[in-house]
Amino acid sequence: MKTSLSVMSLEHVENGDHDHPEEKKTFTRSADLEQQTPPQFAFNSASIRAAFVRKVFAIVTVMILVVIVMVTPVITVDDIRLFMIKNSWVYWIGLYMFVAFAATVAVFIFGIVLAIMSLFIYIKMIVGGKRYEISPEDYIFAALMLFIDIYEIFVSMLSLFNAANN
Incomplete structure (x- = not known):
């Protein structure tokens, strides 16, 4: 079975059944293999x-x-x-303020990145065609998953901006 994936011009070749545990999957691409860059990012x-x-x-x-x-x-x-x-204490106060601010921003950005990654995974499950997909009958569940992820991203961004204002 041979199917084409649209992401980065990959060509997916499968040998055997989907249920077979020793299924072989190979990927080929038209980009420079030595530098391992997709075609759209190659110079x-x-x-x-x-x-x-x-x-x-x-x-x-x-x-x-x-x-x-x-x-x-x-x-x-x-x-x-x-x-x-x-007054060397000025250096220390500046250092402590920087570390506290940088740690707060790093935690918020990490949370936002995690929420965006889960949103991406859920969208791929909704679109389907992969190993894990959501059934068309579960449209309410899928909509709820997307809404909760978008809500988490929004709340995380508001928290980040609120921390920056304080």
């Missing part, structure tokens, strides 16, 4: 690669300029430099 021409490199280095340049702008007053202005030397 096919030098101009695409050059544009990518320019964008990356432009972003890094902007980031370095922002750091220079933030550090320059602390180094060049004597009053600010002496204040920072005498």
